[in-house]
Structures are given as structure tokens and as C-alpha cells.
Amino acid sequence: MHDTLPTVAVVGLGQLGVELARRLPAERLLLVSRSETKAAALAKELPGAAAVPISRLSEADLVFLAVPAGEVVPLYRERLAPHIRPDAALVNTATLVDTAELRAACPDHRWIPLKLIGSAKALQAGRTALLVTDDEEHRALLEPLVGALGRVIAGDERWVLACNTIATKRALEAGLRIAEDLRSAGLPAEFAAAAQAVVAAGVLQSFADGTLGHFGKAVLQELEVERNEAGVAREAK
Structure with a gap:
């Protein structure tokens, strides 16, 4: 050029x-x-x-x-x-x-x-x-x-399509799950948008950046324990 x-x-x-x-x-x-x-x-x-x-x-x-x-x-x-x-x-x-x-x-x-x-x-x-x-x-x-x-x-370049597809699918699944879980907990429907756009988006950003706060780290630890226990249970079958 x-x-x-x-x-x-x-x-x-x-x-x-x-x-x-x-x-x-x-x-x-x-x-x-x-x-x-x-x-x-x-x-x-x-x-x-x-x-x-x-x-x-x-x-x-x-x-x-x-x-x-x-x-x-x-x-x-x-x-x-x-x-x-x-x-x-x-x-x-x-x-x-x-x-x-x-x-x-x-x-x-x-x-x-x-x-x-x-x-x-x-x-x-x-x-x-x-x-x-x-x-x-x-x-x-x-x-x-x-x-x-x-x-x-x-x-x-095909990596990008694969990555964006996985991330988009999982993000939408999370958004749907948040709305469902809030309804099941009897919380107001108006909470869903804030939970999706502010809480979930902020947590994902902090997780990616490695800047989770104490509450986020505690929840992450609980999830890791649950995943490990589920993996052990699958292997035992």
C-alpha cells in the first residue's frame, strides 16, 4: 500500500x-x-x-x-x-x-x-x-x-463465528433463566431487565476482567463446588 x-x-x-x-x-x-x-x-x-x-x-x-x-x-x-x-x-x-x-x-x-x-x-x-x-x-x-x-x-476467521455463536446463545439462555428464576421467586417482573442488563452484564464483565467483588467470588465458589459435585456424581454412575 x-x-x-x-x-x-x-x-x-x-x-x-x-x-x-x-x-x-x-x-x-x-x-x-x-x-x-x-x-x-x-x-x-x-x-x-x-x-x-x-x-x-x-x-x-x-x-x-x-x-x-x-x-x-x-x-x-x-x-x-x-x-x-x-x-x-x-x-x-x-x-x-x-x-x-x-x-x-x-x-x-x-x-x-x-x-x-x-x-x-x-x-x-x-x-x-x-x-x-x-x-x-x-x-x-x-x-x-x-x-x-x-x-x-x-x-x-471461522473461530469468530463459533465464539460469537456460543457466547450469544449462552447469554440469551442466561437472560431467559434469570427471568424465569425471578418469577419463580415471586419477585416483581420489572426486576428482570435490571437483573439482566445491570447485574448479569456487570458480573460477566468483572469475571472476564478478573475483578469480581467479594459477593461475586462467593457465588462463583458455590458454583464451582456444585459443578465438581455434579461431575463426581456423573462419574460414579
Whole structure:
């Protein structure tokens, strides 16, 4: 690409696209959105940014696609491809879109995966994520640009889908279980939202950070004892 920071474009200004745009240290940042008003408003906040039509993607060295998974291929083929330089690269952030499939289906450009273990909402709250690309060359290219979002590692992008699927399923199961247990305990229904969004979310964050308080540590110890006893009982059968 370039010895200096490349000219970067972000296509799609949903939650993730906005967070990307806010944290990219590009000297020139091109913002492309269905909503020209939204792009223009965001560009005013960011030094070096400009809200531009798709035709100006020809100026970009690196194009981040932050659009829904089902839109990636049709948007690229029908609108973006004619305007992106042959030497430019596209960054695939869609968790559900395998970059190998994009390379096979859309071979006229270089495709780089960048998958997020985290969420745009967490980024908005000031947290960081873990980002996965496919090799050391791409990691070295992307880390100076997206390091403000979190650490970038080289690995298998399919890990991200597996991780996010497991975490999302378990989190939703926990949310449902909390509501059920509160009802069974005869507690007011309005407690459920606070228990899910404040207590459970805070406990998980502290558990991940290793900063559980005394109460959390005591409950964790009880759970570990219960799990150990259940494991012993299974082995005895």
C-alpha cells in the first residue's frame, strides 16, 4: 500500500461503521452511506473525513465494508466494484460472510477479513474487542489502523463465528433463566431487565476482567463446588 497512512473508506454507517470511522487514524477518511445526511454529520466531527459518493471510492487504498452480511456481494458487484482501484483492498467485517467465498465469487479485488469478537454496542460504551484476520501480513497492515478497537490477531476467521455463536446463545439462555428464576421467586417482573442488563452484564464483565467483588467470588465458589459435585456424581454412575 503506502509507507504513510493509507486513504481509507468506510462503506456503511451503522453501529459498527460509525465506530470504525471514529477510531480509524486515517489522514484521509471517506464515508459512504445510504444516508448522505448521516455521513455529512459524522464527517464534520472527524478531522480529515469527507462524506462522498460511491464514485470517489477510486481514491481509497483500503475499503472497509460495514454492511449487513446479505448485502456484501450484491453491493460490491452492482455498485462498488467499478469504482474501486485494482490495487485497492476490501476489508470484510461481516461475521457471517466467509472471506474465502468472497475471494472466489469476487476475484477482481483483494479481500481481507477482519472479524470482531465483541459488539458495536460494547465499543460505543468504550470497551475494546478482539479482532481476527487471517495472516500476519494482514495483521501488520490492519493493526495500526484498527488498534483503537482492540487487539488484532492472526487466525481462522471461522473461530469468530463459533465464539460469537456460543457466547450469544449462552447469554440469551442466561437472560431467559434469570427471568424465569425471578418469577419463580415471586419477585416483581420489572426486576428482570435490571437483573439482566445491570447485574448479569456487570458480573460477566468483572469475571472476564478478573475483578469480581467479594459477593461475586462467593457465588462463583458455590458454583464451582456444585459443578465438581455434579461431575463426581456423573462419574460414579
